[in-house]
Amino acid sequence: MAPVSSNLTNTANSYDLQMNDSITFGHYIFQRLLSLGTKSVFGVPGDFNLPLLEYLYDDFQSPDTKEKTSIRWVGGCNELNSAYSADGYSRYTNKISCLITTFGVGELSAINGVSGSFAENIKVLHIVGVPSTKITESPVQKNWNLHHLVPSMDCPNFNPPNHNVYHDMIKDKISCSTHILSDITKAADMVDQVILDIYKYSRPGYLFVPSNFPDMLVSTKNLIDRPTITMDDALALNSIDSNFSLSHMKDLTRRILKILYKSETPAVVCDMLVDRYGGKKLINEFINRTKIRNFVTPLSKSTIDETNENYVGLYNGKQSNAKVIEHFENSDLVLHYGVFSNEVNTGVYSHSYGPNTTLIQLNPTYLRVVEYENGHHSELIYRDVNFLHILKQLLKDIDLSKLNFKYQPLATRVKQETIENSDGKITQASLGQAFPSTFNPGDILVADTGAFQFSIRDFVFHSQMKYITQGFYLSIGMALPCALGVGVAMQDYPLEHVYDKSKLPKNYTPRLILCEGDGAAQMTVQELSTMIREKISIEIYLWNNDGYTIERAIMGPTRSYNDIAAWNWTTLLNSFGDINGKLTNSVTIETQSDLVAKLKDLKEGDNNKCIEFMEVMLGKVDYPPQLQQMVNDQKKGAKK
Amino acid sequence: MAPVSSNLTNTANSYDLQMNDSITFGHYIFQRLLSLGTKSVFGVPGDFNLPLLEYLYDDFQSPDTKEKTSIRWVGGCNELNSAYSADGYSRYTNKISCLITTFGVGELSAINGVSGSFAENIKVLHIVGVPSTKITESPVQKNWNLHHLVPSMDCPNFNPPNHNVYHDMIKDKISCSTHILSDITKAADMVDQVILDIYKYSRPGYLFVPSNFPDMLVSTKNLIDRPTITMDDALALNSIDSNFSLSHMKDLTRRILKILYKSETPAVVCDMLVDRYGGKKLINEFINRTKIRNFVTPLSKSTIDETNENYVGLYNGKQSNAKVIEHFENSDLVLHYGVFSNEVNTGVYSHSYGPNTTLIQLNPTYLRVVEYENGHHSELIYRDVNFLHILKQLLKDIDLSKLNFKYQPLATRVKQETIENSDGKITQASLGQAFPSTFNPGDILVADTGAFQFSIRDFVFHSQMKYITQGFYLSIGMALPCALGVGVAMQDYPLEHVYDKSKLPKNYTPRLILCEGDGAAQMTVQELSTMIREKISIEIYLWNNDGYTIERAIMGPTRSYNDIAAWNWTTLLNSFGDINGKLTNSVTIETQSDLVAKLKDLKEGDNNKCIEFMEVMLGKVDYPPQLQQMVNDQKKGAKK
Incomplete structure (x- = not known):
């Protein structure tokens, strides 16, 4: 035919x-x-x-x-x-x-x-x-x-x-x-x-x-x-369907601005739907012009430029860093853009506001205003209002001279000491400290569901970086083929994620970096061969902790159901098609010093192969502190 | 917890x-x-x-x-x-x-x-x-x-x-x-x-x-x-639910026997549900005692012992071997047990009977009798009649002396010449001829959806062999993890599929043999590692024909969408965990003589490793004759 x-x-x-x-x-x-x-x-x-x-x-x-x-x-x-x-x-x-x-x-x-x-x-x-x-x-x-x-x-x-x-x-x-x-x-x-x-x-x-x-x-x-x-x-x-009119929108914008002009400690929370509906550039413009304190959520990390001087951190209810919680709860106004309320994104529904905080939620299909005064609260919902239209109107109508912020000094940017383990081995804690050093502005990080995902929440990203993870649905094995799709997209659209090229090093080509655990990788591993075939430039970190470590944190730390087969990871790319080793390079990294050296080499562009594969040896029951805390919280909750 | x-x-x-x-x-x-x-x-x-x-x-x-x-x-x-x-x-x-x-x-x-x-x-x-x-x-x-x-x-x-x-x-x-x-x-x-x-x-x-x-x-x-x-x-x-009574069943059995005693050229078609409802031993007993001519369908192959002297072959409507069709259409009575009517199992609904053939279908939930006389046909359906109960009653009540079969000589067992390709290479045709030589009685063959599946239809199996393939749903990639399940089951229940141990060589341990194409294998390949971990004894034939050859037969023989990545197949088992090569052996086979030698070695138990992996090189657009015929038929049909 x-x-x-x-x-x-x-x-x-x-x-x-x-x-x-x-x-x-x-x-x-x-x-x-x-x-x-x-x-x-x-x-x-x-x-x-x-x-x-x-x-x-x-x-x-x-x-x-x-x-x-x-x-x-x-x-x-x-x-x-x-x-x-x-x-x-x-x-x-x-x-x-x-x-x-x-x-x-x-x-x-x-x-x-x-x-x-x-x-x-x-x-x-x-x-x-x-x-x-x-x-x-x-x-x-x-x-x-x-x-x-x-x-x-x-x-x-x-x-x-x-x-x-x-x-x-x-x-x-x-x-x-x-x-x-x-x-x-x-x-x-x-x-x-x-x-x-x-x-x-x-x-x-x-x-x-x-x-x-x-x-x-x-x-x-x-x-x-x-x-x-x-x-x-x-x-x-x-x-048009909803008879939403321009005058109505302007009126709503005026009301929001009136509240904002009165506020002394307002906050922007930039949530997941901002990115999905293409509002990334607008929200960063809003933040940069207003100098408003700003937060992300677990599902929106990298949507705002974390190098902006008013970035506080990732807010996730009670599962946040203590300093971030303090700043958040001190806000008298929260402008929450692109809200996606779910268990993961709200620290198990534990968002907590000050006693008189006004909350304004702006979403693709509604605007919600919740005001608290003297123990009473009023709630107004405007349906069929698109948050991007409002955001554009806000940027057009705002009078910056009327802003009157009185923030406490920002206390979240404490430079943490490098963690050195006496035996030279790598732990989740030392890894979480060292890893961000490899990034350059504009790099793309793709991470699978797993223990390391919890460390990433508290990384501070360079400008123009993009972080991709399936943070809510949490299907392990997703990240490896997802990274293939990202790599193909980067070939089709280099720099598509970069809205301010001036923030990148000169002539810099952003790198694609994939992190995933061995259990997740085994689910979908054959797509490495498609990466070879499509000549995807990628750095792959395989956390070899001998099984489903995130499940071990929850139950059965030594049970066989959390074990997986031990693979010879560094020969996989050869098996999957790079027969003469021209395209790929695979190494096993067992010590912190080797890890730090590799992170530095790759940061500096010292990779001569298309695919760099790093098998990093970690402990079987070693969890990042953020994961340990979540599990402890859950266990406490279960006992109640 | x-x-x-x-x-x-x-x-x-x-x-x-x-x-x-x-x-x-x-x-x-x-x-x-x-x-x-x-x-x-x-x-x-x-x-x-x-x-x-x-x-x-x-x-x-x-x-x-x-x-x-x-x-x-x-x-x-x-x-x-x-x-x-x-x-x-x-x-x-x-x-x-x-x-x-x-x-x-x-x-x-x-x-x-x-x-x-x-x-x-x-x-x-x-x-x-x-x-x-x-x-x-x-x-x-x-x-x-x-x-x-x-x-x-x-x-x-x-x-x-x-x-x-x-x-x-x-x-x-x-x-x-x-x-x-x-x-x-x-x-x-x-x-x-x-x-x-x-x-x-x-x-x-x-x-x-x-x-x-x-x-x-x-x-x-x-x-x-x-x-x-x-x-x-x-x-x-x-x-009990259906008020089906023993006397009713005996009555039905009498009617079937009455028709059988009159028949001169009866046939048994043993179909898929016989095996699923555990009727394999009974149907073979029926065939052996009555000496009735017998057929399988694509989905029931290996349910009857093909070494019985009255086995004709695989009947699949117009997509059958011509001699098989002739014998089938000469039957004046067809006893079709465990019927599953579908496109694949009926040669695209092309079952064809002689002008006066009586058809009796016996299924888990009904008995159907269709009689043709003088151009008219009558049809009776008895609901809630279980074919296994009927089969047991038939075996109890049958009077063999009343059988009066007058068959033409059986003409399907023509010993075919070995195909030798002048360049020594392996083709689907030569492979189909040579492959059955490796089997011993009692062996298990698992095959994936693909070109080679069509060759298997015309193999004549040894006694007590079992053939497992997803012949109707046809999801490629199924066979490799399926074979893992079969291997685990064989560890749990050695010889479970053997109902007559006397037919096996003395002290023989049946082998598990898996055949699949490279495209199918890439779908689910990581389960090889679980085979290693569970120490499954298996021989794996990987047909390397550089892509989705069964799709090439249908459309796009040279299109890139039918291409797959070229893998280094013989290093895979090492990558997947057999790091020191103690458990597995992998070879690439490029010539017919090497193939025949390997088939013989493995038949004779000359394998010292748990997993034997054979990558067999085949042509990219080489199809077995049975597949070619099906595609030609479909194309003719499409033109009508």
């Missing part, structure tokens, strides 16, 4: 989409994705998605240059890994990433990755290749038990299968917008609709594409009328 | 369960599993299942010897792999296997494996550790967004999550029996109920166990009243 040639006019370097032309639906999907900036797509082939994948090899029109361009296919070793990679691509670019899998076996393998994207508001379009409508609409064949499709619960020899069973599993559960395509005349509109929804909710959406659809023709009209679709389009629609 | 000590009386070697005693629910679960013969359980730890896993280390009562015994925990590298392993354990033993995962991140990672078990009627109990009822029943905490739990689709800061969202995904879709435990007084009954249902439907069931339940006490009553639960218990219940 050769692809139908499309009616696109194309010469060597120019490439025009003509009004009223038709193109194949397969071409439409990839051209639309490219118009969003999705230059690479992730997935695994399968018989029901092959007709779509054929269109990967067409020529497309670059949304920027209008020149002829192509799409990159990044095949994963398995679908869960590809889902994690697609998640990483979107976390880095803040664009919509694309995952393509096949019916049943593929889509279900990916489901936990998509679920994580849903939980943490990541914008992934999951396209599933499903059986042809020639089968599902045939009076005879629709009753067949097809391969990859679970048969009916009742006797499958008499009862037909439910062709939508996998759709029914995810709709409204881990997908914000879910479409089974069945009418080719509506297919292009549905693609655009799912994209608008993904932006609006900042969550994954699904398209189920029958295997006979990619070859069918659709109109180019949507591509001509709306050459690209942006998050602003989705948010503007949202506002 | 230390496990509550149970009230079991136990001395050094005896171990009694006392009537009216209480034991912890965690202990109950594992004691009940052990009573079914489930000696090893599979899974991955996570914070919500740790309290249950703690009870793995209790002492249990052996169902056979009543002595003190223990349960083995087989930790997988990830949950999908563990689901495949649990599937393999059940495929080999035909007992209920057990998979334990944690809330959300674990259970969803496993979902595709469980879905495959559902599609192919494998008996897996999936236990998911979920949050404590102290949380889910607390007026405040039940509204919290917990880690591992996807938040609400509507604004999660105001709307509570659905704690049962993952349950809702699988209930009635890929689970025959699904229970969220919420009342400890009913918990033991629910365990027993899900077990009965798993037997009854031969499909996976789910138990969601809150993390505070394993430590609670339950009565031992169920364990005393019903020391074990068997498939017969489940089927007997089924029959």
